[in-house]
Amino acid sequence: MATEQTSDAAQEAHKSITSEDPNSPLPTDGTDDNDALQSTSEPVLDVSRENTPPPLPPRPRQRPDDIQHGSKTLAVPVRGARPHLQSKATTALSLQDVHTQSESRRNSYSAHVSRKRSIISLRKGRSRSGSEVDDVASIKSYAPTLGVGADVESILGEVLKNQETGLRSLSEHFALSQQQDVLFPADPEFEEAYLHEFDSLTDVESDNMNEDAVLQQWKLKLKHFMILSSAGKPIYSRHGDDRLISHYIGVIQTIISFYQDAEDGLRGFTANDTRFVILSKGPLNLVAISRLSESDSQLRSQLEALYMQILSTLTLPSMERMFSNRPSTDLRRPLEGTETLISALADGFTRGSPSTLLSALECLKLRKSHRQVINNTLLKTRSPNLLYGLIVASGKLVSVVRPKKHSLHPGDLHLIFNMLFEAGSVRAGGGETWVPLCLPGFNNTGYLYMYVSFLRAEDDKLEEISERPDISSEQDEVAIILISANKESFFELKQMRDDLVSQLAKNRSLSHINSAIKSGRPSCTDIVPGTPLRHFLYKSRGNVQFTMPSFAPHISSDLDRRRLISLYHDLSASIHAKPTTLKVHHNVGVHCISLAWATSFFELYCVAPGTTSRIALTQAANKIVEWVRREEERVFIIGGAVF
Amino acid sequence: MADSGATAPKPSSSVKLVLLGEAAVGKSSLVMRFVNNDFQENKEPTIGAAFLTQKCNLPTRTIKFEIWDTAGQERFASLAPMYYRNAQAALVVYDITKPTSLTKAQHWVAELQRQASPGIVIALVGNKADLASDDSPVTNDESDADAAGTTEGDEEVAESEENENANARKVPTKTAKGYADEESLLFFETSAKTGQNVAEVFTAIANAIPETSLKGPRGVGGNTNLGGSRPEDTSRVNLTGGQDPAGAKEGCAC
Numbered sequence: 017m018a019t020e021q022t023s024d025a026a027q028e029a030h031k032s033i034t035s036e037d038p039n040s041p042l043p044t045d046g047t048d049d050n051d052a053l054q055s056t057s058e059p060v061l062d063v064s065r066e067n068t069p070p071p072l073p074p075r076p077r078q079r080p081d082d083i084q085h086g087s088k089t090l091a092v093p094v095r096g097a098r099p100h101l102q103s104k105a106t107t108a109l110s111l112q113d114v115h116t117q118s119e120s121r122r123n124s125y126s127a128h129v130s131r132k133r134s135i136i137s138l139r140k141g142r143s144r145s146g147s148e149v150d151d152v153a154s155i156k157s158y159a160p161t162l163g164v165g166a167d168v169e170s171i172l173g174e175v176l177k178n179q180e181t182g183l184r185s186l187s188e189h190f191a192l193s194q195q196q197d198v199l200f201p202a203d204p205e206f207e208e209a210y211l212h213e214f215d216s217l218t219d220v221e222s223d224n225m226n227e228d229a230v231l232q233q234w235k236l237k238l239k240h241f242m243i244l245s246s247a248g249k250p251i252y253s254r255h256g257d258d259r260l261i262s263h264y265i266g267v268i269q270t271i272i273s274f275y276q277d278a279e280d281g282l283r284g285f286t287a288n289d290t291r292f293v294i295l296s297k298g299p300l301n302l303v304a305i306s307r308l309s310e311s312d313s314q315l316r317s318q319l320e321a322l323y324m325q326i327l328s329t330l331t332l333p334s335m336e337r338m339f340s341n342r343p344s345t346d347l348r349r350p351l352e353g354t355e356t357l358i359s360a361l362a363d364g365f366t367r368g369s370p371s372t373l374l375s376a377l378e379c380l381k382l383r384k385s386h387r388q389v390i391n392n393t394l395l396k397t398r399s400p401n402l403l404y405g406l407i408v409a410s411g412k413l414v415s416v417v418r419p420k421k422h423s424l425h426p427g428d429l430h431l432i433f434n435m436l437f438e439a440g441s442v443r444a445g446g447g448e449t450w451v452p453l454c455l456p457g458f459n460n461t462g463y464l465y466m467y468v469s470f471l472r473a474e475d476d477k478l479e480e481i482s483e484r485p486d487i488s489s490e491q492d493e494v495a496i497i498l499i500s501a502n503k504e505s506f507f508e509l510k511q512m513r514d515d516l517v518s519q520l521a522k523n524r525s526l527s528h529i530n531s532a533i534k535s536g537r538p539s540c541t542d543i544v545p546g547t548p549l550r551h552f553l554y555k556s557r558g559n560v561q562f563t564m565p566s567f568a569p570h571i572s573s574d575l576d577r578r579r580l581i582s583l584y585h586d587l588s589a590s591i592h593a594k595p596t597t598l599k600v601h602h603n604v605g606v607h608c609i610s611l612a613w614a615t616s617f618f619e620l621y622c623v624a625p626g627t628t629s630r631i632a633l634t635q636a637a638n639k640i641v642e643w644v645r646r647e648e649e650r651v652f653i654i655g656g657a658v659f
Numbered sequence: 660m661a662d663s664g665a666t667a668p669k670p671s672s673s674v675k676l677v678l679l680g681e682a683a684v685g686k687s688s689l690v691m692r693f694v695n696n697d698f699q700e701n702k703e704p705t706i707g708a709a710f711l712t713q714k715c716n717l718p719t720r721t722i723k724f725e726i727w728d729t730a731g732q733e734r735f736a737s738l739a740p741m742y743y744r745n746a747q748a749a750l751v752v753y754d755i756t757k758p759t760s761l762t763k764a765q766h767w768v769a770e771l772q773r774q775a776s777p778g779i780v781i782a783l784v785g786n787k788a789d790l791a792s793d794d795s796p797v798t799n800d801e802s803d804a805d806a807a808g809t810t811e812g813d814e815e816v817a818e819s820e821e822n823e824n825a826n827a828r829k830v831p832t833k834t835a836k837g838y839a840d841e842e843s844l845l846f847f848e849t850s851a852k853t854g855q856n857v858a859e860v861f862t863a864i865a866n867a868i869p870e871t872s873l874k875g876p877r878g879v880g881g882n883t884n885l886g887g888s889r890p891e892d893t894s895r896v897n898l899t900g901g902q903d904p905a906g907a908k909e910g911c912a913c
């Protein structure tokens with residue numbers, strides 16, 4: 017069993033990448049503009065150096081290893097401000113871990129696990145001071161998303177050929193003519209498992225006759241999440257009730273506690289193609305068990321999100337109090353009713369979430385001038401008790417209003433989105449909702465109060481997005497989210513919402529938002545006509561936001577989506593695994609060719625059919641970067657409304 | 660505060676109403692039936708509280724209900740005072756198939772009597788009546804306060820009936836009705852699923868709110884408090900006495 021030290025090393029590793037090679041554009045892009053790095057223009061969405069104003073609870077500083085992935089903020093920290101940051105610096109990279117060079121997914125799992133282990137052992141020493149400072153810190157908010165400079169060498173730097181053994185299945189499922197379009201080899205076993213991944217288990221009959229069969233269903237799940245108290249009490253399990261799996265819980269608890277007293281607790285272990293990752297957080301142990309070939313740090317960041325969901329319900333001090341009063345506390349009672357929220361998060365990870373993978377937000381693509389009008393309207397209608405205001409449409413951020421002193425934490429935002437769009441309880445209410453919640457990235461010690469209103473047809477002429485019955489369209493609704501530290505401010509915020517919506521209707525912003533929702537994400541060929549790319553993810557590190565094209569037409573099924581995300585997971589793990597100068601990573605397979613490219617400004621992952629040449633892929637990647645540069649102020653919120 | 664609206668031909672006034680009760684008894688479903696005339700089979704638990712409004716037309720006036728539908732889950736219980744503090748009416752809901760939910764409802768009633776506005780109108784509502792197959796079902800045609808027998812005692816009968824397929828009812832009407840009478844509460848058995856008695860509850864509440872405690876609709880702005888300002892000089896209403904059964908037929912705008 018290997019125990020591992022990961023995230024600090026990851027940050028370290030990444031730091032060295034970017035500090036040694038600050039800018040690395042692809043060669044076809046010639047501009048030289050290193051000044052961007054030094055730019056001192058006013059920070060956007062920044063974290064302030066100042067302290068929290070009185071009405072808000074103070075934000076405790078967190079050590080980097082208290083919240084790892086959890087601590088990314090929308091903010092771009094300012095150099096020199098570190099020790100006083102109220103939230104940890106934006107560290108897109110701490111998410112990623114050091115290990116995988118995984119060029120293939122499930123097939124070579126054991127191989128890549130052992131490789132992981134050896135890499136880990138090399139970087140066991142942790143450097144806490146190092147992790148406090150990461151490259152992103154030095155980027156100013158207005159940093160262009162495009163890195164510039166020349167590092168031609170790196171472009172073709174690393175080619176990892178992946179001779180997939182998937183040939184056998186090539187002809188099995190697809191007609192010859194379709195092969196061009198098949199990005200992922202057929203894998204009937206995986207398909208079958210994924211198909212039933214989200215089904216609930218059959219109930220165990222009273223005579224226990226079918227228990228073995230049910231356990232078999234349980235074992236076929238590709239992914240499990242479990243949460244236990246350190247005393248071993250089960251708190252949550254995605255699949256299977258206590259009675260069914262108590263035996264397994266007991267085993268896991270035994271293994272964890274065996275290592276618990278050691279200075280360095282158990283972080284993970286492998287059994288066949290299954291990876292176990294354990295995250296210990298004070299009185300809780302969170303466990304992810306995955307056969308989806310995700311890296312440890314990726315799994316750990318998912319566990320972090322589940323942990324944040326628990327804190328969001330309880331707050332850290334009250335949870336700690338419960339356990340210190342009674343170590344055998346059954347946390348399921350105070351968490352009653354939040355299982356659906358935890359499961360919605362968990363299933364999001366199992367389906368694959370670019371947002372979590374990149375630890376970044378996606379914004380609704382809008383013209384700069386349109387977004388500006390919305391920002392100004394938010395500022396104009398802002399009410400005194402408002403802390404954060406968000407406009408969200410089809411699960412994407414449209415605009416944010418926030419105080420200068422407080423950035424918005426992507427992990428917090430993820431919890432909010434999950435509550436609103438995945439779990440559905442708020443949206444289904446049909447009215448306006450007032451929800452107490454703790455945003456642990458902001459302050460894990462106290463509650464904030466969130467006003468939520470989903471716009472209906474009568475708020476504007478939003479006919480197309482009103483009350484359509486199917487779930488996908490509910491995702492298209494526009495939501496106004498207003499957050500305050502004052503629990504009595506519901507009517508004040510409701511008034512703000514009314515003012516805001518009537519002004520947005522008047523200045524035509526609602527119809528702009530509406531048409532942006534309708535047009536959806538552009539397809540790859542909308543972005544670059546004739547591009548061989550089937551999909552890409554582009555993350556702007558400075559803005560902690562990402563953009564991507566539609567999945568359609570090439571990635572049509574949920575299954576293909578999952579496999580695409582798995583590919584991105586591998587690419588991301590690879591590019592963050594390299595300690596030094598790797599910035600471009602090619603992955604060549606029979607069915608698809610992919611590329612990961614990281615600079616200090618962005619990360620780009622893209623995928624094309626296997627018949628595409630590497631040159632063509634590189635050119636296509638360059639085109640995407642050019643496109644983002646042109647569209648930067650449309651696809652990203654740069655600045656937002658700050659008061 | 661002064662605009663009780665007595666001058667206009669059909670004055671409109673707003674009534675702040677709060678729903679309380681154990682998780683999953685059907686509070687949100689009742690509100691959804693009242694506001695949208697709709698029902699969802701598997702409604703998700705409320706998180707926090709939802710605010711909705713709905714008008715109710717009475718012969719002499721229009722009442723605009725400002726409704727707080729609170730979450731029944733235990734972890735939100737401490738927030739309840741924020742919602743009932745200034746409420747003029749409360750719907751305390753239990754599930755007729757779940758005796759513990761009546762106990763919980765009784766706790767809420769006691770808390771309201773201790774802590775809410777003295778003049779608050781409280782209705783005890785036994786929901787999911789569609790799951791009962793009694794000999795004496797409560798129908799839309801009779802005002803419930805009159806329909807349900809007035810005999811008291813025999814409360815033990817509640818737990819004796821275990822035949823779930825035939826009848827899921829676990830709380831006999833007279834048990835709850837007896838309690839409601841003792842405490843001077845309005846009492847209804849409802850089904851959010853079928854709509855049975857739902858409008859009647861709200862109409863009865865509207866009728867039971869004393870004219871003096873009514874004020875005009877909320878003005879825009881300035882209201883920084885969850886319940887708005889509290890009407891003064893309201894005294895406890897005697898519901899059993901002053902209620903006009905015919906009022907229950909006056910349909911709300913749902």
Ligand SMILES: Nc1nc2c(ncn2[C@@H]2O[C@H](COP(=O)(O)OP(=O)(O)OP(=O)(O)O)[C@@H](O)[C@H]2O)c(=O)[nH]1
Binds near residue numbers: 683
């Ligand atoms: N058969 C039947 N089911 C009902 C009725 N009312 C509600 N339900 C069901 O009971 C469940 C809970 O209903 P909710 O309206 O969410 O209950 P609630 O009191 O709002 O619950 P919380 O928000 O958690 O406090 C849902 O599955 C409803 O479909 C009813 O009149 N009859």
Ligand SMILES: [Mg+2]
Binds near residue numbers: 687703704728729730
């Ligand atoms: Mg509810």
